[in-house]
Amino acid sequence: MTEPSYPTALGASSRETITLLGHDLARDVMGSVGFGELAFWLATQRRPEPGEVRVFEAVLAALADHGFTPTAIVTRLTWLSAPDSVQGALAAGLLGGGSRFLGVTEDCGRFLHDALTALASTPTDAAGWDAAALDVVRRGRAAGRFIPGLGHHVHKDGDPRTPRLFEIAREEGRFGPHLALFEAIGRVHPEVLGKALPLNGAGVCGAALADLGLPLELLRGFALLARTAGLIGQLAEELRHPVANDIFLSVDLHNRPVDPDPS
Amino acid sequence: MTEPSYPTALGASSRETITLLGHDLARDVMGSVGFGELAFWLATQRRPEPGEVRVFEAVLAALADHGFTPTAIVTRLTWLSAPDSVQGALAAGLLGGGSRFLGVTEDCGRFLHDALTALASTPTDAAGWDAAALDVVRRGRAAGRFIPGLGHHVHKDGDPRTPRLFEIAREEGRFGPHLALFEAIGRVHPEVLGKALPLNGAGVCGAALADLGLPLELLRGFALLARTAGLIGQLAEELRHPVANDIFLSVDLHNRPVDPDPS
Amino acid sequence: MTEPSYPTALGASSRETITLLGHDLARDVMGSVGFGELAFWLATQRRPEPGEVRVFEAVLAALADHGFTPTAIVTRLTWLSAPDSVQGALAAGLLGGGSRFLGVTEDCGRFLHDALTALASTPTDAAGWDAAALDVVRRGRAAGRFIPGLGHHVHKDGDPRTPRLFEIAREEGRFGPHLALFEAIGRVHPEVLGKALPLNGAGVCGAALADLGLPLELLRGFALLARTAGLIGQLAEELRHPVANDIFLSVDLHNRPVDPDPS
């Protein structure tokens, strides 16, 4: 059998040096590269430009923490139960980052990407985007499909993250076709659906990440990266102002024993 | 029973606004706050100064990825086996961030903290730090205890991250007592141990995080945050240049069935 | 707000007693109920009959361990890296139980269930099942869909678990419509696909679990339960005859640094 060989452009070490993405880690990365910039670079193997970093970090900020979400509660309860394992508490919280809560970011990016791929040509003005968006929404409705990124259970009059991310992307010259189509869907969908729904923050983040050229298969991963910072914040707050035991008791003390319901 | 109440200063939403750490997320955080800065802020509930952010991000860069570590292999193999769940692949990798590999950062920060707490007074010059360090190393040796942060299996002549992080911390006026004691341990330990060991990067990162005032209980958490970015990089590379199946086969094809060894 | 109330028929405690599924745990469950029986009971809230337990435990045995699978390797590597956390090592291994490896059990059970639901009437003899199976395979092929449970990369001439599970189910009077349809698919598919593929063990386990009336949404869960026992076996073997560090080194020592490939 031939020797195996596992290529990688990520971290590598010799006795004297450590390289990361082909650069000397100590000399050229540490002290010079911000963490958002590094995360982008690791995911694409190309160093992003400052405008890309600003959009990317705005997305991460938008997704970092939303208070007592299931993932935050899970991380706090897991730490209560297993305080010896910070890694377990963080991992448990991230495992809630699936199809329902964090999934919108990925679903929206993919949905827009598929819709763009199907266009005969890329629109060049708002009217063109509106026409494309109308077609997308109509076909989605005809197929009985849900359009990712539309609607929010709290921000019914508009998610404040959405116009802000449009604005930042425009400032940085990173308002690409995914954001353009998403914005147009926001304009035209009431005509088809008969009601106005907000474009939500998770969705616009997916559009922005797709416009940055980040891999669609990993869009959920960036939401999870943002959330890791948020979950550390949750643990730090739990450490000083604990609530997990009260949450546990609020459930346990309200348990109501019922007879088995055989299936 | 009185209504429960769960205080938090992290994310909060109303119909119109989203706040994070008491600030308007869309207006004051998105587009203005870098991701490293935000992670620091979430963990301490105080906005760090630019010099603190630079040291913090240097630490995150130092810990983000080291190539084919067990955590990287685990994330790739889990994705191979369950490609439907990016969150599972990342969580699995983070679960390797325990006492042996990532733990040094936390152990070193705590060790230095405990040693500093035990000092009668904080030294004011290198000779004073050397004396304190000598005492620490001698007592550690007498107790048969391992000193965290000393030694590296590859970088036997010195870990290049260590002097670089000293330098960055000095440039930013963030070279505090944890780093000072750690550096002094590096100078004096050969006198006690009879051999010169390098101060490793994981250890110096723990010292730097402790000097930044980050909670000792969560130092491992920052290593995990850094590693999350690295693991996303691993997945992105696996997506385009897959090796996980070859790794799996390299093990499976070399399995050697043996008789049970009853215990 | 009214007081919340969380009904459950599972575990409940008072100062004097503990009940599980409405039974006194100490008096009526401990010492009387086997572990496979208990797992079945917990999942369905009805106590299974002995024949059901035998089929169920045969399925669990079939799925418990397959040597150096990705999940086994992941559990060993995670324990190497974080020996302080057995729960982390087991959880990491389970996270590989997704769509590709363990998913066949669930996919096959669902596939058969959907096919049975679509039948006008349940066949009463082998010819009837063959006709139903032919229709299922033809429609699957026409739709370009893969039929779960068909094919195995090692057991190309037949997976030995399949006839054995058919036999056990027949012995216990638990050979229901899911197994019947699956067996018929095994007979007729060569006529449609032009080649004979084995019915694999993961698939037949899904069919048997579905015939036992276990919830389709959780079929993967039973594969994970079986695997938990297998992963504990992996850890116990690793404890006495460690290989994880060799596996890690076999990858790390064959890493090949390459230039970044910007995307």
Next chain:
Amino acid sequence: MTEPSYPTALGASSRETITLLGHDLARDVMGSVGFGELAFWLATQRRPEPGEVRVFEAVLAALADHGFTPTAIVTRLTWLSAPDSVQGALAAGLLGGGSRFLGVTEDCGRFLHDALTALASTPTDAAGWDAAALDVVRRGRAAGRFIPGLGHHVHKDGDPRTPRLFEIAREEGRFGPHLALFEAIGRVHPEVLGKALPLNGAGVCGAALADLGLPLELLRGFALLARTAGLIGQLAEELRHPVANDIFLSVDLHNRPVDPDPS
């Protein structure tokens, strides 16, 4: 480099056969070996006797489910948030199986083992065990150490699992030194501590597992195996009688925004 070789006595496959622990899986394991028996066998590589299996399965029953524990809540919330990933929901729940909740089983087994190792000779009657236990409790108290397995926040007058497991172990001739010492600690500790505490179920399970010769390093693993069955029960109940969203809302609706508390 020589070819690597990874020995294992667990699962192995050839084109025709599958073996597990050196036995033909289909012919000799499926249909003949119960799941508790198999889990024991996998962990020790020796087939247990029926009496051992009965004690082992009694332990698993004792630890399988305790209602709305943090781990159960975590599994339900994770499934709410990521319904696409049963493996993630189970893994998240298991991650709570750490030092505080499930850890007592392991801690108690180890504590008793260490105490037994330190004895000059094994007592042969109750008086001898009492003397040994007195010494253990006195030394524990002198060292300010907590004795694992003593005390329960609900079952203040006695945990019903404890006498039942003593009884089952005696019936099966498996009442060994760990259980004997644990029972004696239950008799003598009031003399030293000045109050009578119950011997809890988690502790007696650890003692019983140690008497069965199961590896001390993995005692927590058996608690996790039991809990996996319980968590599947939690998911099955959630599927038909959901409470996770109510739990989430009961927390989220009682959040109270407070000012940041800078550290």
